[in-house]
Amino acid sequence: QEPANSPAGQSEDALSLITGTPAEGFDLAVKLARRAVVATQPNKEVLFDQRPEYSEDAEDLIAASHVVAVHFQTIAAANDYWKD
Amino acid sequence: QEPANSPAGQSEDALSLITGTPAEGFDLAVKLARRAVVATQPNKEVLFDQRPEYSEDAEDLIAASHVVAVHFQTIAAANDYWKD
Amino acid sequence: QEPANSPAGQSEDALSLITGTPAEGFDLAVKLARRAVVATQPNKEVLFDQRPEYSEDAEDLIAASHVVAVHFQTIAAANDYWKD
Amino acid sequence: QEPANSPAGQSEDALSLITGTPAEGFDLAVKLARRAVVATQPNKEVLFDQRPEYSEDAEDLIAASHVVAVHFQTIAAANDYWKD
Amino acid sequence: QEPANSPAGQSEDALSLITGTPAEGFDLAVKLARRAVVATQPNKEVLFDQRPEYSEDAEDLIAASHVVAVHFQTIAAANDYWKD
Amino acid sequence: QEPANSPAGQSEDALSLITGTPAEGFDLAVKLARRAVVATQPNKEVLFDQRPEYSEDAEDLIAASHVVAVHFQTIAAANDYWKD
Numbered sequence: 001q002e003p004a005n006s007p008a009g010q011s012e013d014a015l016s017l018i019t020g021t022p023a024e025g026f027d028l029a030v031k032l033a034r035r036a037v038v039a040t041q042p043n044k045e046v047l048f049d050q051r052p053e054y055s056e057d058a059e060d061l062i063a064a065s066h067v068v069a070v071h072f073q074t075i076a077a078a079n080d081y082w083k084d
Numbered sequence: 085q086e087p088a089n090s091p092a093g094q095s096e097d098a099l100s101l102i103t104g105t106p107a108e109g110f111d112l113a114v115k116l117a118r119r120a121v122v123a124t125q126p127n128k129e130v131l132f133d134q135r136p137e138y139s140e141d142a143e144d145l146i147a148a149s150h151v152v153a154v155h156f157q158t159i160a161a162a163n164d165y166w167k168d
Numbered sequence: 169q170e171p172a173n174s175p176a177g178q179s180e181d182a183l184s185l186i187t188g189t190p191a192e193g194f195d196l197a198v199k200l201a202r203r204a205v206v207a208t209q210p211n212k213e214v215l216f217d218q219r220p221e222y223s224e225d226a227e228d229l230i231a232a233s234h235v236v237a238v239h240f241q242t243i244a245a246a247n248d249y250w251k252d
Numbered sequence: 253q254e255p256a257n258s259p260a261g262q263s264e265d266a267l268s269l270i271t272g273t274p275a276e277g278f279d280l281a282v283k284l285a286r287r288a289v290v291a292t293q294p295n296k297e298v299l300f301d302q303r304p305e306y307s308e309d310a311e312d313l314i315a316a317s318h319v320v321a322v323h324f325q326t327i328a329a330a331n332d333y334w335k336d
Numbered sequence: 337q338e339p340a341n342s343p344a345g346q347s348e349d350a351l352s353l354i355t356g357t358p359a360e361g362f363d364l365a366v367k368l369a370r371r372a373v374v375a376t377q378p379n380k381e382v383l384f385d386q387r388p389e390y391s392e393d394a395e396d397l398i399a400a401s402h403v404v405a406v407h408f409q410t411i412a413a414a415n416d417y418w419k420d
Numbered sequence: 421q422e423p424a425n426s427p428a429g430q431s432e433d434a435l436s437l438i439t440g441t442p443a444e445g446f447d448l449a450v451k452l453a454r455r456a457v458v459a460t461q462p463n464k465e466v467l468f469d470q471r472p473e474y475s476e477d478a479e480d481l482i483a484a485s486h487v488v489a490v491h492f493q494t495i496a497a498a499n500d501y502w503k504d
Contacts, residue, residue, distance in 0.1 A: 013441070013443035014443075015441065015446065017442055017496060017501050017502065018501075018503070021099065022100060022101055023097035023098075023099045026116070026119065026123075030120060030124070032446070032489070033485055033489065034485075036446075036449075036450060036488035036489065036492075037482070037484075037485050039447075039450045040450070040481055040484050041475045041481055046475070046476055047481075049476075050476070050477075050481070054124075054478035054479070054482065055124060056133075056134070057134075057478075058134045058137045058144050059138070059143070059144055059147065059479070060478050060479055061121045061124055061125055061131075062121070062147045062148050062151060063479065063483065063486070064120065064121075064124050064482050065117055065118075065120035065124070066147070066150060066151045066154065066486060067485045068120035068123070069116070069120065069154035069158075070154060070486065070490060070493060071492070071493075072116070072120075072155070072158060073154060073155075073157065073158040073493065074489075074492060074493040074497075076158050076162060077161070077501070078496060078503070081101050081102075081158075081161070081162035082100070082101065105181070105183065106183040106184060106185055107181035107182075107183045110183065110200070110204075111207075113204075114204060114207045114208075139208060139209045139214070140209070140214055141218075142221045142222035142228050143222070143231065145205045145208055145209055145218070146205070146222065146228060146231045146232050146235060147231065148204065148205075148208050149202075149204035149205050149208070149235045150231070150234060150235045150238065152204035152207070153201065153204065153235050153238035153242075154238060156200070156242060157241065157242040160185060160242050160245075160246060161245070165185050165186075165242075165246035166184070166185065167186070167246070189265070189267065190269055191267045194267065194284070194287065194288075194291075195291075197288075222292075223292060223293045223298070224298055224301075224302070225302075226302045226305045226306035227311070227312055229289045229293055229302070230306065230312060230315045230316050230319060232288065232289075232292050233285055233288035233289050233319045234315070234318060234319045236288035237284070237285065237288065237319050237322035237326070240288075240323070241322060241323075244326050244329075244330060245326075245329070249269050249270075249326075249329070250268070251270070273349070273351065274351040274352060274353055275349035275350075278351065278368070278371065278372075278375075282372060282375045282376070306376075307376060308382055309386075310386040310389045310390035310393075311399065313373045313377055313383075314373070314390065314396060317369055317370075317372035317373050317403045320372035320375070321368070321369065321372065321403050322406060324368070324407070324410060325406060325407075325409065325410040328353060328410050328413075329410075333353050333413070333414035334352070335414070357433070357435065358437055359433035359434075362455065362459075363459075366456060391461045391466070392461070392469075392470070393470075394470045394473045394474035394477075395474070395479070395480055395483065397457045397460055397461055398457070398480060398483045398484050399483065400456065400457075400460050401453055401454075401456035402486060402487045402490065404456035405452070405453065405456065405487050405490035405491050405494075408452070408456075409490060409491075409493065409494040412437060412497075412498060413497070417437050417438075417494075417498035418436070418437065
């Protein structure tokens with residue numbers, strides 16, 4: 001439903017906040033957290049070099065989880081908390 | 085109600101934001117905070133190695149509590165604050 | 169109304185977000201901020217050892233206050249800002 | 253309207269989120285940010301010793317401003333943004 | 337509409353969250369972020385001395401931008417997102 | 421629709437929170453996160469010098485992503501989550 005991490009700004013980008021389930025909403029939140037990192041640092045090699053640094057550092061993992069939590073809050077509201 | 089920390093992205097994942105009580109909502113918030121960490125670092129050994137670092141560091145414990153607070157805010161709104 | 173910091177996850181936990189006054193709501197927010205710390209680090213001795221570190225560090229005190237602010241926002245909304 | 257920083261938890265505390273003006277709402281947000289610090293560290297001497305550390309450190313001043321912003325968001329919503 | 341950074345707490349302060357345009361709302365958010373810093377550290381000389389530290393430090397600039405984002409969220413809601 | 425990062429405060433600035441698609445909303449959130457940095461540090465040379473520091477630092481990239489997430493939450497609400 002959303003092409004692999006299309007660099008931010010491609011207007012024909014089919015990004016939508018509406019998902020079928022909370023699990024899909026959570027995956028989208030993870031994707032949006034990464035999307036902003038790509039928008040700030042489009043060079044995927046630089047990002048790849050950073051992976052060992054943040055993915056094995058508790059503080060960075062918690063900070064990344066925090067960004068996902070904010071996006072998930074947005075997506076959950078967009079889907080009226082998948083109540084129906 | 086939610087299988088043990090299923091790695092993010094399994095669409096048949098039965099994640100739901102609706103819980104019977106605030107206490108269950110709080111436990112779910114803790115689980116979602118961890119879920120995003122697993123989505124960023126799926127290697128459970130790496131996460132296990134990190135445990136002594138964050139679980140005995142005040143700053144990291146506070147930061148983790150902050151992520152839970154954001155998810156709990158989302159879950160509380162989803163359950164209309166368990167008013168009825 | 170809420171037993172002394174019952175470890176997160178005890179489903180019969182009588183946690184409720186509804187309080188009589190903003191002051192009680194604020195105390196509950198402080199309690200919820202600590203509840204997530206206990207959920208992450210159940211060992212009270214480890215937490216006790218951490219106390220000198222965070223309780224005498226401006227940055228940690230501010231970070232803890234931030235978590236309380238997020239929970240208080242949730243609790244205030246749950247109580248419709250104690251308007252009536 | 254609110255006694256000098258009464259230590260958190262005094263139930264007869266007359267804390268209210270309703271203020272006459274946005275400026276009073278902002279002052280209340282500053283007070284609530286401090287209130288949580290006092291709840292975490294009731295010893296005013298320790299807090300006084302910390303003052304030089306945070307009040308002359310850009311990072312801490314910004315972090316404190318962030319906590320005020322969260323409380324102000326809560327108070328602004330409680331007062332329906334002082335629209336009338 | 338809002339006198340130059342009047343120290344927080346002057347009740348006759350004409351602070352209002354209602355602005356004509358999103359751009360004015362954004363400027364107000366920047367002002368409110370600074371207002372809380374002045375409330376915590378009223379000594380403008382100390383703040384002036386801090387400027388080189390935060391204004392040339394990526395981490396501090398991002399943290400300051402975060403506070404503006406929270407205030408802008410509040411102001412945008414207060415103005416119903418300037419939809420009309 | 422929004423001139424290249426016009427320095428904050430130009431009242432005739434045509435900033436609007438309403439966008440056609442979520443992708444455009446996300447790009448606007450990235451722009452607003454930067455706008456506040458420019459409002460704090462108008463000297464583009466200083467900002468340019470900072471780029472290597474934050475754009476190759478996991479912690480700063482995550483922190484910047486967090487600011488985008490807050491702005492995106494605001495913009496998504498402004499556009500009623502692009503539901504129609």
